[in-house]
Amino acid sequence: MEQEVLAYLNSDGTIVDTQTAAQSGEPETIIPFDNSEKALEVIRHSTAHLMAQAIKELYPDAQFFVGPVVDEGFYYDFRVSEKIGEEDLKKIEKKMKDLIKKKYKIEKYEISKAEALEKFSQDDLKLAVLSRIPDETVSIYKQGEFEDLCRGPHVPALRYLHNFKLTRVAGAYLGGDENAEMLTRIYGIAFADKASLKAHMLMIEEAKKRDHRKLGTEMELFMFDEASGAGLPFWMPKGARLRSKLEDILTSSHRRRGYEPVRGPEILRADMWRTSGHYACYGENMYLTEIDGQEYGIKPMNCIGHIQIFKQTGKSYRDLPLKYFEYGVVHRHEKSGVLHGLLRVREFTQDDAHIFCTPEQIKEVVLEVVEFVDAVMKKFDFDYTMEISTKPDKAIGDDDVWELATQGLKDALSDNDLPFGIDEGGGAFYGPKIDVKITDALGRKWQCGTIQVDFNLPERFNVEYVAEDNTRKQPVMIHRAILGSFERFIAILTEHYAGEFPFFIAPTQVIFVPISDDHVAYAKMLKNLLTEEGIDSEIYGKNDSLNKRIRLAEKQKVPYVAILGDAEVENKTVAIRDRRAKEQYNLTQDEFMVKLLHQLKEGKI
RNA sequence: GCUGGCAUAGCUCAGUUGGCUAGAGCAGCUGUUUUGUAAACAGCAGGUCGGGGGUUCGAGUCCCUUUGCCAGCUCCA
Secondary structure, eight states, X not given: OOOOEEEEEOTTSOEEEHHHHHHHOOOSEEEESSSSHHHHHHHHHHHHHHHHHHHHHHSTTOEEOOOOEETTEEEEEEEOSXXXXXXXXXXXXHHHHHXXXXXXXXXXXXXXXXXXXXXXXXXXXXXXXXXXOOOSEEEEEEETTEEEEOOOOOOXXXXXXXXXXXXXXXXXXXXXXXXXXXXXXXXXEEESSHHHHHHHHHXXXXXXXXXXXXXXXXXXXXXXXXXXXXXXXXXXXXXXXXXXXXXHHHHHHHHHTTOEEOOXXXXXXXXXXXXXXXXXXXXXXOOEEEETTEEEEEOSOSHHHHHHHHHXXXXXXXXXXXXXXXXXXXXXXXXXXXXXXXXXXXXXXXXXXXXXXXXXXHHHHHHHHHHHHHHHHHHTTOEEEEEEEOOOSSOOSOHHHHHHXXXXXXXXXXTTTOOOEEETTOSBTTBOEEEEEEEOTTSOEEEEEEEEEESHHHHHTTOOEEOTTSOEEOOEEEEEEEXXXXXXXXXXXXXXXXXXXXXXXXXXXXXXXXXXXXXXXXXXXXXXXXXXXXXXXXXXXXXXXXXXXXXXXXXXXXXXXXXXXXXXXXXXXXXXXXXXXXXXXXXXXXXXXXXXXXXXXXXXX
């Protein structure tokens, strides 16, 4: 069967649509009508136009801004006088289907920029688009009565656009500027065939099932309380069990790597935040209060506390690198609209550390932290990428110091063949950083760990150590977090494992189901044994049928359900339902304990 | 913060165009049953319909306001 030509591909990788090819000649490579990356790009772009056409028919006063293809489909930004809600999407979809039935071809013609300015003189949004185009000639695409300024590429005709779905409607600032007018944005997705669209929608449904907010409520891990305030998480017993296991594992791994635990106060005088630069550069995110007529700030970061502790006693070059760590509770005023389950909250705990070292030690220290990050990521089967962020607009310190610090980070990664991207202007106000971004099961990226090089705060706080030549020198500070925050990390863990946590952090690790009351005593004895070893278990001995209790136990997503009846009591064994292996088997009590203790040790990092 | 939407029992949801005492399943509690691998049976209890104000003879339902949540924008661990 001959493939349908959707568009063509130039040797330089650019897409040439059939309309353009008709004018300038056909490149050799064709893009067939399928779900390849290039084909989808064209299909989705044209679907965005089709949507615009439908919107224009339904809302004649609509004016359109831009309608690009993005990772998750496409969108179009536009202005209308009417309010558009989710239920209107159906109406627009229907109109789009109607338009396809009219069998419009998509035609292209070119006009000069001057003609375009004249043509769209009544449309300030299109004029805004035009102002961003440097070319002297612009192209117009036309389907039926609908015309749009566009550089393409597009499919040849509307009949290629059957398989789409409008997914959501939202506001979006014109040009992404927070201070600009807000337009209406509608997102959609499109594929070459129906099955792929269906599969995509199914994938979205699956993703919703592992949403940590849903699982967190179902599994009673954490909660939020409307009356208590937005963005302030409460850890329920099961969530707190999980979290404390994670904390314990991580505490050991820090101690093993030579970190010293410290702890600073939750609140410090505002003058400290003025000295550090937080007041000027981070003040919008800080909670301030007054005590006895003096201004105080609740800490949004832990660095100041650690600096004071460092300064309290004299330090020698022999002490460096010196690593202080703290599970630091921080408060940050996040805008109300960005709060999102445990992924964005206003109070959270960082697995924070500050490493004081000499400039010469930067590279080795950074590498050691990178190794630490890698060990933790591997333990939880996470894929991750690294990104170096450079000096932001709001920053303290001289450019050459920034350059030095940034180069230090780059060298550390480059010299060890560790790949990284660059985020220009994304650094912290006191120094550049390496961000560690976890790719979750759904391909989304989350910033978690971070490694920041800071020459500025040591200078501002006059931090010193005595060097080998008996002079006083200023150390460099490396700010770093591995998980980032327990809140965000646990949210990602929950979604990554769909609630089925590995044994060494599972909130409940074993559920015992005694078959009848006669077996409860044996269950209690085993539970005590496990408690002694720091393993959490529960006994499902309620007055329910055996089948029901097994069902309830299984729904808890625990690693092991152990059934105990006459045979088990008599032979000192347990009948296991193993969640990970998805099988059932019998073990002696001793084998059971050995197996669990072994799996507990798997948590060592 | 902005745009649009949502808010009914611990959880998931019903509740006609405003009209009797707001319903169901699961979870909870009580009892009967004592179970061998994913829902035994019966009963009980549970709600200021997010909060406040208003319109109306009458509001879960309409209006205003406020809090929280959801989707995105902008920002970030």
